[in-house]
Amino acid sequence: MNKEQLLSKKEQLLSKKEQIEKIAKIVLIAGIFLYPFLCSFFGIDLGDTGIHMFNYENIYSNPDKVGFTCYLTNVLAWGWLQIFGGLGIWGLNLLEVIVEMVMAFAVYKVFHKYLGDLQTLFGILIAIMASDTYLNIFNYHQFNVFFLILILGFEFKAVVEKKFKYSFVAGIFLTLVVFSRMGSITALVTCFIYVFSYLYNNEDVKYFMKHLGVFAGGVAATFGVLAAFLAITGQVEYFINNIFRLSGIASTAGSGYSIENLWSTFIFGNLDAIASGVIYLAASMILLLGMNILFSLKGIHPKKIILNIAFSAVVIGIAVYMLVYAYDVNTVPNWPQMTTGPSFFIGILYVVTFCYVFFNMYSKNGNPDLIILGICAIMLPLLTIAGSNTGTKHVILAFWIIAPFAVSAVCRFVFSKAALEAVNAMTEKYGLKIRHGAVLACTGIILVCMGVKFADMIYCTMNFDSVDRSSLRYSVNSDKLKYMKTTEREADAVNGVLDCINHLDEEKERPLMVFGGAILMYSLNEMESYVQPWVTNPNYTEEKLKEDLKLAKENWEEKPVVIFCRTNNYYGFEEYNYDALIESELYNQYNGKKDWFMKFLHRNDYRLEYANDYYIVLAPGDMTKSEDYDYNWYIVGE
Numbered sequence: 226m227n228k229e230q231l232l233s234k235k236e237q238l239l240s241k242k243e244q245i246e247k248i249a250k251i252v253l254i255a256g257i258f259l260y261p262f263l264c265s266f267f268g269i270d271l272g273d274t275g276i277h278m279f280n281y282e283n284i285y286s287n288p289d290k291v292g293f294t295c296y297l298t299n300v301l302a303w304g305w306l307q308i309f310g311g312l313g314i315w316g317l318n319l320l321e322v323i324v325e326m327v328m329a330f331a332v333y334k335v336f337h338k339y340l341g342d343l344q345t346l347f348g349i350l351i352a353i354m355a356s357d358t359y360l361n362i363f364n365y366h367q368f369n370v371f372f373l374i375l376i377l378g379f380e381f382k383a384v385v386e387k388k389f390k391y392s393f394v395a396g397i398f399l400t401l402v403v404f405s406r407m408g409s410i411t412a413l414v415t416c417f418i419y420v421f422s423y424l425y426n427n428e429d430v431k432y433f434m435k436h437l438g439v440f441a442g443g444v445a446a447t448f449g450v451l452a453a454f455l456a457i458t459g460q461v462e463y464f465i466n467n468i469f470r471l472s473g474i475a476s477t478a479g480s481g482y483s484i485e486n487l488w489s490t491f492i493f494g495n496l497d498a499i500a501s502g503v504i505y506l507a508a509s510m511i512l513l514l515g516m517n518i519l520f521s522l523k524g525i526h527p528k529k530i531i532l533n534i535a536f537s538a539v540v541i542g543i544a545v546y547m548l549v550y551a552y553d554v555n556t557v558p559n560w561p562q563m564t565t566g567p568s569f570f571i572g573i574l575y576v577v578t579f580c581y582v583f584f585n586m587y588s589k590n591g592n593p594d595l596i597i598l599g600i601c602a603i604m605l606p607l608l609t610i611a612g613s614n615t616g617t618k619h620v621i622l623a624f625w626i627i628a629p630f631a632v633s634a635v636c637r638f639v640f641s642k643a644a645l646e647a648v649n650a651m652t653e654k655y656g657l658k659i660r661h662g663a664v665l666a667c668t669g670i671i672l673v674c675m676g677v678k679f680a681d682m683i684y685c686t687m688n689f690d691s692v693d694r695s696s697l698r699y700s701v702n703s704d705k706l707k708y709m710k711t712t713e714r715e716a717d718a719v720n721g722v723l724d725c726i727n728h729l730d731e732e733k734e735r736p737l738m739v740f741g742g743a744i745l746m747y748s749l750n751e752m753e754s755y756v757q758p759w760v761t762n763p764n765y766t767e768e769k770l771k772e773d774l775k776l777a778k779e780n781w782e783e784k785p786v787v788i789f790c791r792t793n794n795y796y797g798f799e800e801y802n803y804d805a806l807i808e809s810e811l812y813n814q815y816n817g818k819k820d821w822f823m824k825f826l827h828r829n830d831y832r833l834e835y836a837n838d839y840y841i842v843l844a845p846g847d848m849t850k851s852e853d854y855d856y857n858w859y860i861v862g863e
Contacts, residue, residue, distance in 0.1 A: 246343060253346040257353055261325050264357045265318035267697045269711040270689040271719070271794045274362045275744030278314065279758045281306060282748060288460055290754055293467035295365035296460075297404040297451070302363055313705040314362060314748075321363040324371050325353055332625050335378040339598055340633035348629025351679075355570070355621045355628075358686040365406045366609075370622045372402035373608055376415050377601040377626065380440075384422040385594050389439045392419075396443020404451050407468070411611040415604060416440065418597060426593060491610065494568070494617045495575075497555045501565075502572030504554060506580075508547030513659070513667045515540030520660040548674045558618065561795040562692060566682025571606055571620045573675070574627045578602050581634035602627035621686070639668050690715060691797055703749045715798040718839040719749070725835035725842045726750050726786060729849065735783050740822055741790020741810075743840070755785035760822075761815045770818065774825075784829050784845040789860055791839050798839065811862040823860065831856070 280291045281302035291299065302317060309316040329349045337345040356367065375398045383391035395415075402409045416437065423433040455461045518537040522530050552569050582599035585591035609623035638644045642661075649658055685692050691712045699716035700706070702723060726737075730752075737752035744758050756773040757765050777785075792798075792806035814820065825831075830846035833853040841859045844851065857863050 249343055250346060253343070253350055256350050257329050257346070258326060261322045261353055261357050265315065265322055265361050266708055267694065267710050268361060268688055268690045269701060269706060269709055269715065270360060271743040271745040273360055274314065275746065275748065276759060277362055277364050278748040279744055279754070287753065288463045290757055293464045294407045295405060296464060297401060298365040298368045298406065313707050315708040317363045318361045321361060321367060324363065324367060325356065328371055328374050328625055329353065331374055331378055332629065335382060336598060336626065336629060339594055340629050341636065344633040344636050345629040348632040349625065351628040352624035354683050355624045358621055358683050366619055367622055369402060369406040369409050370609055370625065372398050372405060373412060373605055374625055376402065376412060377605060380415055380418045381597060381601050383436060384418060384597060389435060392436045392439040393443040396440040397447045400444050400447035400451065408611070411608055414608065418600060421600060422597060425596070494610070495607070498568045498572035498617050499575050500572065501551045501554050501569050502576035504547060504551040505573050506576050508544045508551060509667065509671055511547065512541060512544035512670060513663060515544055516667045517659055517663040520663040548671070552678050560618065562685060562687050562689065562797065564682050564686050566678065566686055567621045568617045570679065570682065571617060574624065574631045575603065577631040577634055578627055581630070599630060602630040639664055689795060689797060691799060705749055712798055714800070718798065718837050721835065721837045722746065722788060722840050722842060723749060729834060729844055730786060735848065736781055736785040737788065738785040739788045739790065742794050743788065743790050746788055752786070755781065761818060763816065767817055767821060770821070787826070787831065787843040789841045789843065791841065791859060803838070819861070
């Protein structure tokens with residue numbers, strides 16, 4: 226074969242490779258869009274979705290009952306509803322998909338040239354599949370991550386490209402993220418990127434201070450605009466009161482949001498995650514050694530081959546056990562439809578990212594830009610869960626940078642001859658040579674193990690309706706839930722309540738009170754809340770509830786229609802756990818609120834209007850013809 230033929234063959238191979246990469250890109254991009262879009266139609270969550278909807282719909286009409294912790298999130302969603310309200314709640318699901326698409330574009334645009342096109346897209350797909358185990362509706366947690374990505378992306382560009390304008394934009398987004406979720410004041414920590422670049426790259430102190438000054442300018446300018454907007458809309462008082470309310474909660478000893486509890490949850494949640502990641506890394510190294518024995522049998526005496534195969538089988542068996550054990554080493558948090566997946570996968574991503582950052586910091590061929598990128602990757606999940614009392618639960622929303630970074634790191638180790646040669650330069654001193662075939666085989670086994678667990682996580686984590694996707698085929702008779710599907714049991718239960726209240730109060734002139742977690746009932750029935758919407762919220766004290774009742778008596782001549790939730794809707798509407806959920810709710814006293822609730826019903830002559838397996842509707846005597854007072858059995862079992 227002559228030189229021209231060799232060149233022609235090489236060109237054909239390159240062309241074929243480019244075609245494969247192009248097809249792979251199209252498939253990944255299609256998956257990135259289609260996965261969240263299709264998920265947006267399935268699942269009706271009555272709890273968290275209800276809280277978000279209540280805030281969105283009442284931000285201006287009933288601001289005293291809305292949490293201003295997420296002010297900008299509420300305002301944006303309110304504006305969206307004014308324009309696309311005809312789409313109902315699915316319209317807000319669509320807004321969530323749009324936000325995710327912008328996040329995907331931002332991550333790809335900023336980081337792909339450092340991580341590789343396919344690696345970045347594959348990491349984004351992982352991130353989007355993980356994040357869609359959370360709520361479908363547009364929410365402040367995802368909006369928080371959206372702004373954090375923009376802050377980190379612009380700070381990264383500011384220090385890498387040495388352009389101050391990006392620092393100004395990052396400052397703008399810092400203010401926006403704080404107004405979108407007040408707890409995200411912790412995003413100030415992202416300024417560590419400037420500090421690290423200053424120290425690591427030995428930059429001039431004036432240059433460093435100018436970046437911080439420009440960043441502060443962006444913060445101040447945006448704060449001024451938002452403060453003016455609050456003043457114009459007359460909501461400054463509510464915003465400031467919310468700050469004091471949060472301060473009170475944080476300073477309350479024993480509260481889920483006390484400073485001590487938040488720090489403990491944050492630190493030990495992440496350490497537990499890292500521990501599972503370290504175990505998985507150790508198992509991977511043991512597996513590689515076992516596979517390497519199998520790939521090093523050539524030229525060995527037949528008797529030793531048998532011995533080596535047996536020894537290799539033992540080593541591989543131990544490694545596989547450790548791979549499985551790492552997933553379950555941390556206990557499953559006591560939340561509905563939860564797995565160890567979020568903690569496990571962020572643990573692996575932390576460890577891989579730490580290792581790759583360490584390599585680039587101390588290797589002769591290290592890339593300073595990748596070090597800063599790795600710091601951004603680690604910061605995003607840490608800042609996402611900072612200020613949350615649920616540990617690593619919300620970390621599933623924060624794989625956007627760390628997943629592409631880890632995918633790129635693994636690909637460079639597995640497919641780079643230079644990386645393998647560097648490893649062998651160290652191991653050959655001890656008479657050990659790692660075979661490329663062993664690396665590929667080991668990687669394949671690890672990916673299969675991780676893939677199975679990842680599939681389990683995205684299928685079983687936080688669905689609220691049912692883990693069985695095939696059962697989500699039924700509709701609720703409400704324009705606000707059109708296009709969306711749930712289980713037959715949930716649809717029947719909710720439809721029964723809606724029909725009852727429609728006949729009971731057609732004009733919707735009365736307020737509503739929901740005792741339980743089905744907060745979406747306020748929105749579906751288009752009724753105002755008599756007191757705070759989430760009566761059973763642990764942070765809604767009995768003392769504050771009594772104050773709100775006095776205020777409600779002044780504002781309303783009529784008593785409210787009452788919905789009592791017989792089960793915790795977060796645990797779904799399945800038949801297999803129904804009896805356990807009923808029993809749990811009968812004995813749950815909600816820190817004395819149930820006693821108050823029963824006295825309220827008896828004192829105001831409430832009667833049973835409707836009952837099904839999951840809800841009862843109660844109405845005061847002046848609005849119902851019912852003579853049924855036998856509702857104690859449904860509430861306290863007596």
